[in-house]
Amino acid sequence: MKPVKVGLLGLGTVGTGVVRIVEGHQEDLSSQVGSPIIIERIAVNNLNKIRNIEVDRSKLTEDPWDIIRDPDIDVIIEVMGGVEPTKAYILEALERGKHIVTANKDLMALYGSEILAKAQEKQCDVFYEASVAGGIPIIRTLIEGFSSDRIMKIMGIVNGTTNFILSKMSQEGASYEDVLLEAQQLGYAESDPTADVEGLDAARKMAILGTLGFRTNVELSDVTVRGISAVTKEDITYAKKLGYEMKLLGIADRDPEDDEFSITVQPTMVKNTHPIAAVSGVFNAVYVYGEAVGETMFYGAGAGEMPTATSIVADLVAVIKNLKLGVNGLKAIVPYKPKKLKNDETIAYKNFLLLHVADRAGVLAKITQVFAEYAVSLESVVQSPNANTKDAEIIIVTHNASKASMDKVLKHFEKLDVIQRVKSVYRVEG
Amino acid sequence: MKPVKVGLLGLGTVGTGVVRIVEGHQEDLSSQVGSPIIIERIAVNNLNKIRNIEVDRSKLTEDPWDIIRDPDIDVIIEVMGGVEPTKAYILEALERGKHIVTANKDLMALYGSEILAKAQEKQCDVFYEASVAGGIPIIRTLIEGFSSDRIMKIMGIVNGTTNFILSKMSQEGASYEDVLLEAQQLGYAESDPTADVEGLDAARKMAILGTLGFRTNVELSDVTVRGISAVTKEDITYAKKLGYEMKLLGIADRDPEDDEFSITVQPTMVKNTHPIAAVSGVFNAVYVYGEAVGETMFYGAGAGEMPTATSIVADLVAVIKNLKLGVNGLKAIVPYKPKKLKNDETIAYKNFLLLHVADRAGVLAKITQVFAEYAVSLESVVQSPNANTKDAEIIIVTHNASKASMDKVLKHFEKLDVIQRVKSVYRVEG
Numbered sequence: 001m002k003p004v005k006v007g008l009l010g011l012g013t014v015g016t017g018v019v020r021i022v023e024g025h026q027e028d029l030s031s032q033v034g035s036p037i038i039i040e041r042i043a044v045n046n047l048n049k050i051r052n053i054e055v056d057r058s059k060l061t062e063d064p065w066d067i068i069r070d071p072d073i074d075v076i077i078e079v080m081g082g083v084e085p086t087k088a089y090i091l092e093a094l095e096r097g098k099h100i101v102t103a104n105k106d107l108m109a110l111y112g113s114e115i116l117a118k119a120q121e122k123q124c125d126v127f128y129e130a131s132v133a134g135g136i137p138i139i140r141t142l143i144e145g146f147s148s149d150r151i152m153k154i155m156g157i158v159n160g161t162t163n164f165i166l167s168k169m170s171q172e173g174a175s176y177e178d179v180l181l182e183a184q185q186l187g188y189a190e191s192d193p194t195a196d197v198e199g200l201d202a203a204r205k206m207a208i209l210g211t212l213g214f215r216t217n218v219e220l221s222d223v224t225v226r227g228i229s230a231v232t233k234e235d236i237t238y239a240k241k242l243g244y245e246m247k248l249l250g251i252a253d254r255d256p257e258d259d260e261f262s263i264t265v266q267p268t269m270v271k272n273t274h275p276i277a278a279v280s281g282v283f284n285a286v287y288v289y290g291e292a293v294g295e296t297m298f299y300g301a302g303a304g305e306m307p308t309a310t311s312i313v314a315d316l317v318a319v320i321k322n323l324k325l326g327v328n329g330l331k332a333i334v335p336y337k338p339k340k341l342k343n344d345e346t347i348a349y350k351n352f353l354l355l356h357v358a359d360r361a362g363v364l365a366k367i368t369q370v371f372a373e374y375a376v377s378l379e380s381v382v383q384s385p386n387a388n389t390k391d392a393e394i395i396i397v398t399h400n401a402s403k404a405s406m407d408k409v410l411k412h413f414e415k416l417d418v419i420q421r422v423k424s425v426y427r428v429e430g
Numbered sequence: 431m432k433p434v435k436v437g438l439l440g441l442g443t444v445g446t447g448v449v450r451i452v453e454g455h456q457e458d459l460s461s462q463v464g465s466p467i468i469i470e471r472i473a474v475n476n477l478n479k480i481r482n483i484e485v486d487r488s489k490l491t492e493d494p495w496d497i498i499r500d501p502d503i504d505v506i507i508e509v510m511g512g513v514e515p516t517k518a519y520i521l522e523a524l525e526r527g528k529h530i531v532t533a534n535k536d537l538m539a540l541y542g543s544e545i546l547a548k549a550q551e552k553q554c555d556v557f558y559e560a561s562v563a564g565g566i567p568i569i570r571t572l573i574e575g576f577s578s579d580r581i582m583k584i585m586g587i588v589n590g591t592t593n594f595i596l597s598k599m600s601q602e603g604a605s606y607e608d609v610l611l612e613a614q615q616l617g618y619a620e621s622d623p624t625a626d627v628e629g630l631d632a633a634r635k636m637a638i639l640g641t642l643g644f645r646t647n648v649e650l651s652d653v654t655v656r657g658i659s660a661v662t663k664e665d666i667t668y669a670k671k672l673g674y675e676m677k678l679l680g681i682a683d684r685d686p687e688d689d690e691f692s693i694t695v696q697p698t699m700v701k702n703t704h705p706i707a708a709v710s711g712v713f714n715a716v717y718v719y720g721e722a723v724g725e726t727m728f729y730g731a732g733a734g735e736m737p738t739a740t741s742i743v744a745d746l747v748a749v750i751k752n753l754k755l756g757v758n759g760l761k762a763i764v765p766y767k768p769k770k771l772k773n774d775e776t777i778a779y780k781n782f783l784l785l786h787v788a789d790r791a792g793v794l795a796k797i798t799q800v801f802a803e804y805a806v807s808l809e810s811v812v813q814s815p816n817a818n819t820k821d822a823e824i825i826i827v828t829h830n831a832s833k834a835s836m837d838k839v840l841k842h843f844e845k846l847d848v849i850q851r852v853k854s855v856y857r858v859e860g
Contacts (some may be wrong), residue, residue: 017722021579021722025553025578025579028645029578031578031645031765032577066554076815082833105488105654126824129575135720135722135723136578136726137571137574138495139572140570140571141567141571143568143576144558144567144570144574144744144747144748145567145569145570145741145744146457146740146744147462147572147743147744147747147748148451148455148459148741148742148743148744148746148747149451149455149740149744150455150458150738150741174536179670184721198480214480215458215461217827228672263755275708275729278705278708283725290565291567292447292450292451292633292737292740293565293730293731293736293740293741294730294734294736294737295729295730295731296565296728296729296730296731297730298567298619298726298727298728298729299705299723299725299726299729300723300724300726300727301723301724301726304724306722306723306724307722307723309578309722310576310720310722310723311575311578311723312578313577313578313579314574314575314576314577314578314579315575316578317574317578318574318577321761325755325757325760325761327755327757330755331751331755333462336461346464354599396437401722405474405529
């Protein structure tokens with residue numbers, strides 16, 4: 001049967017994996033789709049770069065437009081990354097009726113709705129399984145596996161770099177700075193680690209998951225973000241003592257009554273009996289709570305050449321099956337619910353606080369009085385003298401409290417003379 | 431738009447959940463498929479039974495043929511269970527061009543290939559996500575999510591009853607008999623628990639997963655089965671001491687070189703650092719190792735009204751989407767690889783052995799000599815005197831050894847006078 005011709009934009013780590021799978025699994029793949037799959041052309045930055053995969057030089061070009069404009073190409077796989085000029089390539093490819101498989105979380109988080117609208121107009125597929133959690137087929141699961149359910153909560157460890165760092169800090173009692181350096185040496189963290197450690201990468205992925213889970217158009221600006229660069233050894237030690245693991249969690253939750261939702265990325269103390277607490281190292285996991293299905297979790301490699309390529313080529317198989325059936329672009333999910341964001345009054349969760357206070361009688365009473373004033377009830381309060389100073393430390397875990405109330409408590413603490421310092425505040429889950 | 435009419439065979443626990451979801455999520459569902467979904471008729475055993483859901487009596491019938499023969503019905507959801515006469519209903523429904531969604535693992539494990547062949551002939555869909563691991567969309571994941579990869583190993587906790595029993599035995603040091611009784615009282619185990627505790631239910635599910643994972647026709651008789659009824663408190667205590675959890679695991683593995691595979695269900699000691707070791711209670715989990723994607727795991731409720739109904743209605747959504755596109759039956763996966771089963775020489779894994787031996791010098795030498803004779807190498811050997819008797823106990827963990835060699839070792843032990851009893855032998859994983 002007539003082979004399907006694929007254009008590949010980018011031949012870095014993931015692009016190399018795509019070539020390996022398409023060539024190495026050709027027999028399995030063509031058995032499934034009914035025709036050979038050929039990677040016809042590949043756009044690279046530099047034709048002369050030495051690569052750790054052998055590719056026919058005549059397939060390479062330094063100009064992606066050569067591929068976009070090639071009428072023989074049926075499907076574009078985009079693994080070059082970045083927002084511009086990538087977005088222009090993809091929109092033009094769609095304009096020309098080419099289907100798209102992309103791993104580009106930045107592009108999908110920022111311009112997903114524009115790209116999907118263009119795809120629908122042109123009856124083209126745009127699949128992006130690899131953009132979130134690498135090898136874990138979580139996008140398919142949200143679109144198809146849970147199509148019948150109402151997703152109430154998604155919690156994701158969707159950034160391997162930060163999970164590696166927090167896991168190491170927890171396991172070895174090491175400092176953030178030391179582990180970051182190690183992660184950089186191992187190639188798990190970039191030399192400029194900002195996008196990972198400040199939670200921006202995770203936020204993009206959560207915007208994508210939120211859109212699919214809640215069937216509404218979540219924008220990146222709807223996600224509140226706090227990174228892990230201020231997490232200390234001490235915080236993690238306290239977390240463990242109380243039976244928690246510190247994780248950079250993306251949390252999307254929805255109110256069952258009125259569909260209001262919030263999405264946030266922040267270092268979170270997760271009860272160690274929760275399945276996501278055990279996910280360590282560079283692994284990713286997405287926990288999904290559905291009204292009917294209850295608790296589920298999906299675990300696997302979140303990045304890397306071959307896991308990410310697995311998702312891309314699985315998307316390619318889906319595109320080609322649709323191509324054979326003539327149904328590309330007809331199964332697209334259009335978010336149909338109006339967007340209703342929670343506000344500070346309706347966002348509520350448990351909080352952990354570590355306070356440095358003066359070590360004298362009556363301090364605890366004054367502090368608990370502040371919580372009472374703003375109707376924040378407490379799950380536990382532990383006070384212990386600090387051997388090194390004349391201070392004491394107080395650790396408080398609240399029951400669910402609105403963000404507005406907690407902000408008032410923290411504001412009040414600023415003028416409370418018995419509190420020397422609010423050392424840490426973290427969300428608590430599980 | 432014209433509503434889609436569904437016939438439901440069975441209104442037990444899962445059938446009730448299906449009605450609840452189709453009615454309760456009607457707006458979400460019809461937004462996705464583009465038309466209302468109506469459960470038009472329901473076959474029940476007894477029209478007069480009191481039910482914990484309100485259904486229009488005029489929809490009920492005691493004769494499933496009324497539904498199979500109704501030309502207005504587009505899709506049949508089968509949740510009545512059993513092999514006969516259910517198989518006849520399904521084949522006739524397909525003959526009449528109706529699409530099938532079923533939760534029937536027995537039927538799919540025994541007659542899946544016959545039913546799928548008939549579906550292909552009639553261009554009908556047969557979806558069966560709910561037949562394995564309830565609410566976990568593992569069948570979709572194997573068919574679509576990992577379509578690009580070569581699955582090398584599947585390990586599943588696919589029976590909640592036995593996982594509940596083993597978890598309780600492990601957590602509370604309780605005996606098999608006591609926990610089974612508790613499981614029966616809680617409704618987690620049937621009054622005749624044979625199908626669960628002897629591993630037969632898990633074997634059916636593993637035959638289905640093996641067929642999809644290895645893309646070859648696995649039959650139920652290809653699965654070797656051993657249940658948990660002989661697992662003792664003592665076995666579990668030893669497992670924990672050595673850092674293992676006892677799980678009833680379905681294990682399907684494939685040789686990367688020659689595609690030979692084996693599938694087995696047996697109580698297995700799983701290293702407690704393996705993600706599947708932490709899956710406790712009635713939860714299910716399926717661990718999948720793909721050549722490219724590496725380690726993944728999918729976790730959730732394996733049974734129950736709403737989780738199972740979630741999977742059924744997700745399948746229904748998929749059928750209806752295909753119906754609208756006119757592509758039913760065209761995406762069926764036909765197992766295309768020839769079946770090559772491993773034999774006792776090529777099946778290899780680690781083993782745990784607990785031996786009761788005479789407590790005298792030279793015993794250990796005699797025993798290790800037997801392993802050496804059959805080329806089975808040992809990972810660890812621990813000997814300890816038993817305070818209550820004049821015996822000693824020896825605990826041995828082997829490296830990977832072929833089943834043939836292990837059988838020879840055990841046969842040899844029968845005539846070795848220093849061994850009083852081979853108390854336990856278990857497969858070891860992780």
